[in-house]
Amino acid sequence: MKCNRVKLLLSSFQDNELTEKERAEIFLHLKKCEKCNHELEQLESLKKEIKNLNEFEPIQNFTSLVMDKINRKKRFNMFSIPSLVYSFTFILFFILGFLINVPLKNNVENKQKEIYISNLLMQGQELSLINVQDKTFNMLYNGDINEK
Amino acid sequence: MFSDDEIIKSVKSGKTQNFEIIINKYNKKVLNFINRMIFDHDESQNISQDVFLKVYENLNRYKMEGNFQAFIFKIAKNLTLNYIKKKKRVLFFSEHFSNGIEGKYFQYEATQYKNIEDKIKEELLISSIMELKENQKIALILKVYLDFSYKNISKITGWSIPKIETLISRAKNTLKRKIFLQENKDKNVYKVREK
Numbered sequence: 001m002k003c004n005r006v007k008l009l010l011s012s013f014q015d016n017e018l019t020e021k022e023r024a025e026i027f028l029h030l031k032k033c034e035k036c037n038h039e040l041e042q043l044e045s046l047k048k049e050i051k052n053l054n055e056f057e058p059i060q061n062f063t064s065l066v067m068d069k070i071n072r073k074k075r076f077n078m079f080s081i082p083s084l085v086y087s088f089t090f091i092l093f094f095i096l097g098f099l100i101n102v103p104l105k106n107n108v109e110n111k112q113k114e115i116y117i118s119n120l121l122m123q124g125q126e127l128s129l130i131n132v133q134d135k136t137f138n139m140l141y142n143g144d145i146n147e148k
Numbered sequence: 149m150f151s152d153d154e155i156i157k158s159v160k161s162g163k164t165q166n167f168e169i170i171i172n173k174y175n176k177k178v179l180n181f182i183n184r185m186i187f188d189h190d191e192s193q194n195i196s197q198d199v200f201l202k203v204y205e206n207l208n209r210y211k212m213e214g215n216f217q218a219f220i221f222k223i224a225k226n227l228t229l230n231y232i233k234k235k236k237r238v239l240f241f242s243e244h245f246s247n248g249i250e251g252k253y254f255q256y257e258a259t260q261y262k263n264i265e266d267k268i269k270e271e272l273l274i275s276s277i278m279e280l281k282e283n284q285k286i287a288l289i290l291k292v293y294l295d296f297s298y299k300n301i302s303k304i305t306g307w308s309i310p311k312i313e314t315l316i317s318r319a320k321n322t323l324k325r326k327i328f329l330q331e332n333k334d335k336n337v338y339k340v341r342e343k
Contacts, residue, residue, distance in 0.1 A: 008317070010317075011317035011321075012313055012316075015298070042324050042328055043320055043324065046323055046327065050184075050288075050292045050293060051292065053270065053273070053274070053293075054270075056179060058175045058176055058179050058193070062193075063171045063172055066171055066197050066201060067164075067165075067167070067168060067171075069201050070164065070167065
């Protein structure tokens, strides 16, 4: 095995992830090659340094904090399924209300128009500007021109 | 002692309190795994709490395969990556739209050291780890700090074993180059001075 190939496999060799055959070959090479030995030494000291980085302890009430959060979530979850139903019914009512409201509103507007026009005609009649007959009223109220 | 799977079974059947055993068993490992990814003590405390919350919420997804540790660290990895992404985005905006804030990505709380040399060494190592790509960092820390096998790492990350092998090897080589080159440079300076 040549140095280049050993260098590539050295990391996996250190991590103990090679096949028996590969391990044996690298062992043989390391016995002879000082350069590769040095590389492995550096890898080992690097590993040690990373492992030796400061370890922190969890805060004192870590477990109880998490358990509190879990219990709170659990309570919230009990409401979360019906709340979906609530929101759907709300939306349904909103849509229904809108649908019902449209014809109602139209009716009111029509009524107002009728009153306005009849008032206008009455005023005209009182001032004797126009001569209104029953038929005209009929036509206006019912929109029925054929009656003429 | 009960196995993880037995404890999880009891938690699933309604004994929520048993989840405390899982938390106590793994919280230190999770905390330090996250801290080695972001080097921010306070944030890693917060994230590790979220990890266990998320683990509890996703217990239904765990398929009793005798590898609960991998399940926990999968979630820890995801949450940490989310945090890093968010933090980078925030810093990107604060760097580009306001002049006062210095662009230091992560702050590491200095701890007590026996001597200055150790401190410098550790700071060099930390800054070199922080400069690694996220994927390399994850694979390296899972292997070196937590001693997971490549197979386990593959379960946690979803990467293939050859990919993990390459990531770890590259990460080690980058760190080695930075740390030992630095040391050699220092030695050279001393040599010149001695002469």
